[in-house]
Amino acid sequence: MLFENTIIGPIRSRRLGNSLGINLLPLKRKFCTYDCIYCECGWNKDTIENKVELPTYDDVKQQLEKRINELKAEGVVVDSFTFAGNGEPTLHPDFVRVVDLVVEMRDKHYPNAVITLLTNATQLCKPEIYDALQKLDNPVLKLDAGMEVMRNSINKPTSEKYSFEELVENLIRFGSKGIIQTLLLRGTNEGKVISNVSEEDFTEYLNLLKKIRPKYVMLYAIDRATPEKDLEKLTVDELEFYAEKIRNEGVDVKVYG
Numbered sequence: 001m002l003f004e005n006t007i008i009g010p011i012r013s014r015r016l017g018n019s020l021g022i023n024l025l026p027l028k029r030k031f032c033t034y035d036c037i038y039c040e041c042g043w044n045k046d047t048i049e050n051k052v053e054l055p056t057y058d059d060v061k062q063q064l065e066k067r068i069n070e071l072k073a074e075g076v077v078v079d080s081f082t083f084a085g086n087g088e089p090t091l092h093p094d095f096v097r098v099v100d101l102v103v104e105m106r107d108k109h110y111p112n113a114v115i116t117l118l119t120n121a122t123q124l125c126k127p128e129i130y131d132a133l134q135k136l137d138n139p140v141l142k143l144d145a146g147m148e149v150m151r152n153s154i155n156k157p158t159s160e161k162y163s164f165e166e167l168v169e170n171l172i173r174f175g176s177k178g179i180i181q182t183l184l185l186r187g188t189n190e191g192k193v194i195s196n197v198s199e200e201d202f203t204e205y206l207n208l209l210k211k212i213r214p215k216y217v218m219l220y221a222i223d224r225a226t227p228e229k230d231l232e233k234l235t236v237d238e239l240e241f242y243a244e245k246i247r248n249e250g251v252d253v254k255v256y257g
């Protein structure tokens with residue numbers, strides 16, 4: 001399901017409080033460098049025929065200002081400005097400028113709010129994106145597997161240029177300034193068994209976390225309808241079981257079951 005607006009909410013979120021979403025992606029198609037088997041926006045192919053129409057910097061500015069003015073008039077407090085939406089936010093050509101705009105608006109209107117970005121981290125290789133992410137309170141970086149073959153099966157990168165090796169290098173470079181987000185699952189896709197909690201993959205994943213040393217890890221299970229139907233939602237107890245393994249490596253973790 002696609003988000004139908006550029007500015008979304010605020011939506012009440014367990015981890016972010018009152019979260020005002022900023023969707024820098026098209027409204028009629030998904031636009032991402034991954035095609036995750038669990039993506040709530042569906043498969044890339046389902047909307048690929050629609051044009052990539054991105055909101056301009058001026059659109060975002062005007063809509064954000066309007067929504068903030070409405071919320072302030074209603075006495076609504078925003079706890080997080082959250083970049084998320086129909087794909088990968090860092091693909092927007094004015095992403096860096098928009099980050100500066102959101103920082104400015106946050107400082108002016110809701111100085112206690114945090115700025116959160118949900119990203120698949122494939123664009124961290126670009127220095128300007130890497131630097132922009134440093135300005136955010138919560139850069140949340142996706143890492144769903146310990147090995148390339150499992151990353152490719154779960155996240156289905158749209159190009160070979162999004163190599164796992166480079167992704168991991170960038171996550172290590174970002175280190176404790178980033179939060180790692182991981183969705184744990186089991187299932188099948190295209191006749192292949194998929195599991196990022198297999199002993200082999202999860203062991204490698206723990207090894208990567210020891211090298212990345214993130215601020216903390218967010219562990220998730222599937223929450224909504226997924227494009228691949230043959231996926232199993234892990235229970236909270238299972239998430240806690242894997243969270244404990246992460247804690248045992250000296251890395252903080254929060255569980256969202």
Ligand code: SF4
Pocket residue numbers: 032033034035036038039040041085086087088119120142155
């Ligand atoms: S990175 Fe996010 S938006 Fe892109 S396919 Fe995966 S879940 Fe969907």
